[in-house]
Amino acid sequence: MSVVFDNLDIYWAGFRTTVSLTAYSFMLALAIGVVVASCKVSPVVPLRAFATTYVNIVRNTPLTVHLILLLFGLPKLGILLGPFTTAVIALGIYTGAFVAETVRSGINTVGQGQVEAARAIGLPFTSTLRLVVLPQALRATVAPLGSLLSALVRNSAVAYVISVLDIMGRADRLSVLTAQPIPVLIGAAMAYYVITIPLAFAINALDNRQRIAR
Amino acid sequence: MRNPSWKLLVPFLALGLMASACGGSDDDDAAATTTAGGGATTTEATTESTFAAGTTMAKIQAAGKIKIGTKFDQPLFGVRNPTNNEIEGFDASIGRLIAEGIFGDDDIDSHIEFIETPSKVRETAITDGQVDLVIATYTINDARKQVVDFAGPYYVAGQDILVKEDDDSITGVDSLNGKKVCSVQGSTSLTNVQTKAPQADLSITFDKYSLCVEALLDGRVEAVTTDNVILLGFVDTYPDEVKLVGKPFTTEPYGIGLKKGDTAFKTWVNERLKTIEDDGSYAEAWDDTAGVTGEPAPTPPPIAA
Numbered sequence: 247m248s249v250v251f252d253n254l255d256i257y258w259a260g261f262r263t264t265v266s267l268t269a270y271s272f273m274l275a276l277a278i279g280v281v282v283a284s285c286k287v288s289p290v291v292p293l294r295a296f297a298t299t300y301v302n303i304v305r306n307t308p309l310t311v312h313l314i315l316l317l318f319g320l321p322k323l324g325i326l327l328g329p330f331t332t333a334v335i336a337l338g339i340y341t342g343a344f345v346a347e348t349v350r351s352g353i354n355t356v357g358q359g360q361v362e363a364a365r366a367i368g369l370p371f372t373s374t375l376r377l378v379v380l381p382q383a384l385r386a387t388v389a390p391l392g393s394l395l396s397a398l399v400r401n402s403a404v405a406y407v408i409s410v411l412d413i414m415g416r417a418d419r420l421s422v423l424t425a426q427p428i429p430v431l432i433g434a435a436m437a438y439y440v441i442t443i444p445l446a447f448a449i450n451a452l453d454n455r456q457r458i459a460r
Numbered sequence: 461m462r463n464p465s466w467k468l469l470v471p472f473l474a475l476g477l478m479a480s481a482c483g484g485s486d487d488d489d490a491a492a493t494t495t496a497g498g499g500a501t502t503t504e505a506t507t508e509s510t511f512a513a514g515t516t517m518a519k520i521q522a523a524g525k526i527k528i529g530t531k532f533d534q535p536l537f538g539v540r541n542p543t544n545n546e547i548e549g550f551d552a553s554i555g556r557l558i559a560e561g562i563f564g565d566d567d568i569d570s571h572i573e574f575i576e577t578p579s580k581v582r583e584t585a586i587t588d589g590q591v592d593l594v595i596a597t598y599t600i601n602d603a604r605k606q607v608v609d610f611a612g613p614y615y616v617a618g619q620d621i622l623v624k625e626d627d628d629s630i631t632g633v634d635s636l637n638g639k640k641v642c643s644v645q646g647s648t649s650l651t652n653v654q655t656k657a658p659q660a661d662l663s664i665t666f667d668k669y670s671l672c673v674e675a676l677l678d679g680r681v682e683a684v685t686t687d688n689v690i691l692l693g694f695v696d697t698y699p700d701e702v703k704l705v706g707k708p709f710t711t712e713p714y715g716i717g718l719k720k721g722d723t724a725f726k727t728w729v730n731e732r733l734k735t736i737e738d739d740g741s742y743a744e745a746w747d748d749t750a751g752v753t754g755e756p757a758p759t760p761p762p763i764a765a
Contacts, residue, residue, distance in 0.1 A: 318671075321678035329664065409645075409665045419665075422580055422646035425603045 249424050250433035257437050260416030265441065267333060267402050267412055272395055274338025279345025284375055286350050297346065304343035309404050312336040317408045333405035341398050348390045352383035385456050392449030399441050413437045509561065516718075516725040520592055521562050528555040529577030529591035529717075533670050535693025536750040537597050547574040550689075551595040553745035554614055554736075558593065558716075561732040578667055580646030583607045586717050593729070594717035597690060599648045600764075609722065610715030611729035614742075616761045617687035618708025619649055622694060624676065625703050630683055632707040636660040642672035642681040649686040652710050669694070677701060687712050689750055696752075713761060730763050 250257070286297035304312075313336045320327060327335070356379050364374040406415035417434035421427040511518040520526045530538035530551050537549040546569070556568050563571040577585045577596050585591045586608045597617070600610045623630045630639065637659035643650040645665045653660050664681050666672055672684040673694050684691065688708055695704055716733075718725055736742045737760040746757035 314671075318674055318678065321680065326678065326680060407667065409663065411663070418580065418645055423603070423651070425583055425607045427580075427584060 247429050247432070249420075249426050249429050250436075253420055253433075256416050256420055257413065257433060260411060260413035260434075261437050261440070263330070263410065263415075264399070264402055264412040264437075267330065267337070267405060267410065268395070268399050268441075270334045271337035271341060271402070272398055274334060275341035275345045275394075275398070276391075278338060278342030279349050280380070282342065282346035283349035283353060284380075286346065287353055287375070289371060301343045301346055304339055305347075307340075309336070309340050309401055310407060312340050313404060313408050329405070329408045329410045332408060333402070333410045337398060337402055337405070341394060341401070344394050344397075345391065348387050348394060349380075349383060351390075352385075352387035353379055355386045356382045388456055389449065389453045392445070392453065395449075396442050396445055399445065400438060403438070509564075511562075511728075512724075515728075516592065516722055517562055517728055524563075525571055525573050526559045526562060526593070527573045527575055527591045528552075528559070529575050529582060529585050529594040530555060530596045531578065532574075532576040533668050534597055534690060535696060536689060536752070537693070538595075539693075548749065550615070550746060550749040551597065553749055554716075554742075555593065555595045557736045557741055557745060558595075558729060558732050561728075561735070578646075579644050580667065582717060586719055589719070592718070596717075597687060598715055598717050599687075599712045600715040601648060604717075607720065608717045609720050609726050610717055610764070611726050612715040612733060612763060613713035613761045614716065614733055614737075614763075615689075615714040615758060617689050617712040617714060619652055619685060619710040619712060620688035620691055620708045621705040622673070622676065622684040622691040622702055623682065623705060625701055627682065630705060632705065633657055633709040636683060636685070639683055640664060640681040641683045641685055642666070642675050643685050644669055644672065647686060648712065653685055656709060673698070673702070692750070713764075715764075733760075733763060 282297045282300055285293040286301075288294060313333060316336045317329065317332045320332070360378055360382070361374060364378045369377070402412060403414040405412055406418055409415065411419075413434050417430050417437075421430040424430060509517075511521060530547060530549075532538060532540040532547065534549065534551070538547060538551040539549050540546070541548050552574065555574070556572065559572050560568050575585065575591050577591065577594055579596075582594045582596060582598060583604065586594055594608075598604075598610075599617075600613060604610070621630060621633070621636065629635065633653070633656045636653060636657035638661070640661045640663075641653055641657075642664045643653065643662070645667050650662060650665065653662060664672075664675060666675070669684065669686060669690060672681070675681045676684050677698070684694075688704065691704055695702060716729055718729065733742075736745075742760060743757040751757060
């Protein structure tokens, strides 16, 4: 394992990339997810159809396919983005579909009476959603969104195939230089634990806190 | 019940059917191979060699199959023909010639299982025993010698540069400084550029050269660098879009990777290489594969001890 400890700086560089890759793509995923979930519960049929199509297509396409299609597809449309930006978009689109489903199930936990009361005092649909339903729905989704975030941290490792130098990408290069893939990959797994294990505790704590508050 | 519960099973049944359909075709292949092998026994007896018990050659012969790791996407060296799924190229041909030393030259493909080994899995494929030999544009170097043994070399390539047809700014390795250069994750080509052109931007890497060339065509990178013979394959594919700079800056001896410490096997492969180099089948293999680009068959390099 000395190969890991001799190259901690390489792991550290990869670690920072993984953290920012995850952070940016999760923000994008949350934005996409809330919008798509809102479409899915909206009274407008085309919006509902769009949301259903989006979720079904995106969720059922392998993540690697998203990454490679975007990296080599966008330039054909005249858009040349770097691997990191491409990875943020691909991970955001992909995770966004799962966030949408989670938020929608959160919306379903909000009592029908709440919506009826909001409509009764004359709130339009968007305000009902924004002021009454979503604040309650998002509380119920803290735990499942947390597991999505944790999955995203691990999924982000796939980005190395489009040459993002995250933990996995750096480990991949290191394993070639040293010809010792097994210890190098174990080191990479450790680096992911440093993110995912504290994350799990944080989400648990957050979930418990908002539960008591209710 | 409006939606009877058996309906829930349908997708799984469908999956099961698909799986068994695939399994079925495997069985067919196996059956076909056995018949072919069985029918050939009489002719094989004359050309088949005998080996001391316990050697890797004897084990391979007893198993009736040699597992050869090669690339499936390396034009001219190891590429899967999309129409008949056969593995073609100089590496594949060398593999066949070596296998003929064990099984005789009758219907050799029935005795070979080609396994795809991209650059970064070659060592693990050997150490884990997934393959008996790796013949995959595999440069011999010291770091790799710590993990695996090499027979050969059987060919010496040199690293060159592939650029867009209209690019005159890159004339050799020195001019790669400050340029975006793509090579494959896990290749010596990457480390060579790092040493010879330290200012080159090597942030784009893929696991296949074909993706590097795609990135070159997209304008994502300005050059692709690796062994000239590999690049030549892409010039063959995209003659109007890309060109070779033609200034090799390294010597890359290609070896045949095998399990570390298996000296008897290594010695035998080396002897077999010598045989095919002397009897002309080496040059013939070159002319049929990489030679189609017009490159004449090389003089085989001296085999290392």
